[in-house]
Amino acid sequence: MxxxxxxxxxxxxxxxHDASVAAALAAWLPSIGMASDEATIRAWEEITERHLVAWRRREISYAEQRRRRLEEFLGVRHDPDEADAIFAGYLAHYDTGYxxxxxxxxxxxxxxxxxxxxxxxxxxxxxxxxxxxxxxxxxxxxxxxxxxxxxxxxxxxxxxxxxxxxxxxxxxxxxxxxxxxxxxxxxxxxxxxxxxxxxxxxxxxxxxxxxxxxxxxxxxxx
Structure with a gap:
């Protein structure tokens, strides 16, 4: 054909995408009291992929995969609105730097x-x-x-x-x-x-x- x-x-x-993630984490992690080091960034990436798999299978919504990523990463459960607000801090840096x-x-x-x-x-x-x-x-x-x-x-x-x-x-x-x-x-x-x-x-x-x-x-x- x-x-x-x-x-x-x-x-x-x-x-x-990778450069945008790295820049966003470097700016966002200190704002929530976490170090922007190699181990932390690697943990974020691994957690992200794990929950994106569930979203790709259409098992959860896109917003829910973000909430679950944040919960696992921080080790703290927030109500949906609070989780969305915290994640928005990361997302703002990611989108701006894309x-x-x-x-x-x-x-x-x-x-x-x-x-x-x-x-x-x-x-x-x-x-x-x-x-x-x-x-x-x-x-x-x-x-x-x-x-x-x-x-x-x-x-x-x-x-x-x-x-x-x-x-x-x-x-x-x-x-x-x-x-x-x-x-x-x-x-x-x-x-x-x-x-x-x-x-x-x-x-x-x-x-x-x-x-x-x-x-x-x-x-x-x-």
């Missing part, structure tokens, strides 16, 4: 310039993820698919199938691009899409043949 669209992941692909990856805007422009439709499939909440795209200068991407919209999250291949169906493009004519090999590559291929792994860190898997270290190399697949 002729390539007609490029489906980008957001966090870690177009936006620098930046585009250096190669993101040019890659999106290149895909569009090649006559391809461009969309985003992301596992974040709809409101937050669209806000991120505005901040990094990519609000012109009209098609943004999230679990809020689709009712299912990556790595379920159904997320890709539903996104393509709503986009109106056959899966075989869509290229998925993302930094998570399991979520953005293997799941996409299972749904019938083409896929390329954005492996910025060079951590592999090395047997993946469709692998790039920067979005600047994406033109080889367009």
């Amino acid at each position: 002729i390539l007609k669209g490029v489906l980008f992941d957001l966090d870690g692909t177009l936006g620098d 930046r585009a990856c250096p190669d993101a805007v040019a890659a999106v422009d290149e895909a569009a310039g090649a006559g391809l439709a461009v969309a985003v499939l992301t596992n974040g909440s709809a409101v937050q993820q669209r806000g991120k795209l505005r901040r990094i200068g990519l609000s012109h991407i009209a098609q943004v698919f999230t679990p809020d919209d689709l009712g299912v999250a990556k790595p379920d291949p159904e997320a890709f199938r539903l996104a393509c169906g709503r986009w109106g493009i056959e899966p075989g004519s869509v290229l998925s691009v993302g930094d998570n090999h399991a979520f953005d590559v293997l799941a996409a291929r299972e749904a019938g899409l083409r896929a390329v792994h954005l492996d910025r860190s060079g951590s592999g898997p090395v047997e993946e043949m469709c692998r790039i270290s920067t979005l600047g190399a994406l033109d080889a697949y367009l």
Whole structure:
């Protein structure tokens, strides 16, 4: 099939999620009386992923996964309104510091310039993820698919199938691009899409043949 669209992941692909988390924790943790050290940051990341798994399975709401993350991290249970207020302190720093990856805007422009439709499939909440795209200068991407919209999250291949169906493009004519090999590559291929792994860190898997270290190399697949 002729390539007609490029489906980008957001966090870690177009936006620098890891740097935003690190900067947000460095600013937020001291404000709640905690040290911003390596062990604390690692604990936050591990706890975050554990509760995001439950959200991706649609077992809890997005707001609830935030509350559970905070409760486990602090070791204290708060009522929902208080927990939301505490988490808002972290979130304000994260959102304010969210930046585009250096190669993101040019890659999106290149895909569009090649006559391809461009969309985003992301596992974040709809409101937050669209806000991120505005901040990094990519609000012109009209098609943004999230679990809020689709009712299912990556790595379920159904997320890709539903996104393509709503986009109106056959899966075989869509290229998925993302930094998570399991979520953005293997799941996409299972749904019938083409896929390329954005492996910025060079951590592999090395047997993946469709692998790039920067979005600047994406033109080889367009």
